[in-house]
Amino acid sequence: MSAELLLVVGTLAIFGAITLGLSVIGVATVERRQVSRTLDALKAFSTAPPELRQEVEKPFTERVLDPMVQRFTGLGRRLTPADQAQRLQHRLDVAGNPEGWSLDRILGMKVLGFTILLCFSVLVTMLLSFPLFWALVVCVGLSMAGFFAPNMWIYQKGHERSEQMQKDLPDALDLLTISVEAGLAFDAALSRVAKSAEGPLTAEFARVLQEMNIGVGRTAAMRALGERTHLPELRAFVTALVQADAFGIPMSQVLRVQSTEMRVKRRQRAEEKAQKVPVKILFPLIFCILPTLFIAVLGPGLITIMHAFSGTVK
Numbered sequence: 001m002s003a004e005l006l007l008v009v010g011t012l013a014i015f016g017a018i019t020l021g022l023s024v025i026g027v028a029t030v031e032r033r034q035v036s037r038t039l040d041a042l043k044a045f046s047t048a049p050p051e052l053r054q055e056v057e058k059p060f061t062e063r064v065l066d067p068m069v070q071r072f073t074g075l076g077r078r079l080t081p082a083d084q085a086q087r088l089q090h091r092l093d094v095a096g097n098p099e100g101w102s103l104d105r106i107l108g109m110k111v112l113g114f115t116i117l118l119c120f121s122v123l124v125t126m127l128l129s130f131p132l133f134w135a136l137v138v139c140v141g142l143s144m145a146g147f148f149a150p151n152m153w154i155y156q157k158g159h160e161r162s163e164q165m166q167k168d169l170p171d172a173l174d175l176l177t178i179s180v181e182a183g184l185a186f187d188a189a190l191s192r193v194a195k196s197a198e199g200p201l202t203a204e205f206a207r208v209l210q211e212m213n214i215g216v217g218r219t220a221a222m223r224a225l226g227e228r229t230h231l232p233e234l235r236a237f238v239t240a241l242v243q244a245d246a247f248g249i250p251m252s253q254v255l256r257v258q259s260t261e262m263r264v265k266r267r268q269r270a271e272e273k274a275q276k277v278p279v280k281i282l283f284p285l286i287f288c289i290l291p292t293l294f295i296a297v298l299g300p301g302l303i304t305i306m307h308a309f310s311g312t313v314k
Helices: 003-047 050-057 060-079 082-094 103-128 132-181 186-196 200-213 218-227 232-247 251-310
Strands: none
Touching: 082 103, 082 132, 103 132, 132 186, 132 200, 132 232, 132 251, 186 200, 200 218, 218 232, 232 251
16 A cells, blocks of 8 residues: 555544544533433422422413413403303203313303414415405305304214213113102102213213202202203103192103103104115215126126127127
């Protein structure tokens, strides 16, 4: 090896060693700084007041979203008429008052959704250079969607809860009738039904018992149960119990009639849904199933006929 080549290789090796050494030192220094910052943060967190630590440990929704909603609650109350607020509260009762949701939070979420989607729609229409008419349509549509989205969510929750109560009502009435006919008082039988299963209907029965335990009369508690639901069968059941209690009719007879009627209505609903199936399956059958069936059955025959008329098959 010549002296010049050896000098070049040595120089490159020296520069490589220096670069590698500086890189190792830099990485180690950065790691030490990150470790020291982490230790400082842990030390500061451990020495922080308990109130500050509890605030930091809260979820994002409690630290950021809830304060924002609370700021918009006052504006939502001013923009919402009194009758509309009462209807929203009634819908919350129908939905079972979901945990964490109240009338104030619904009003705050309405204003917050309106503001966020309005700003988003304005930004999108400006970036995409929409015409004025379509920009107004998009902005108004999205902002109104954000304003009414909490209403639709509460309505959907109430609808699902009413459907579940409608499914559970015949079985609950059967158990209530058997318990009363076996010799239990109505309150004890209602408690047995409330403890026997889980669901929105048993939760409503448990609420009736709680209201009766704190001093509310049976008639008032049952009427409140009927007002908290949109289910016609449950309202008819409540009306029958209130009338039986007012006129002194034996409760077992009323429950037996009501349970029989509920079973008949359940069978009628099942028959109605079964008769709707042919109508509902008609369009998928015409536009989805039959075309693929024709292709699978008639396709090979059509290909053979086309080849025969074109002279390819002798």
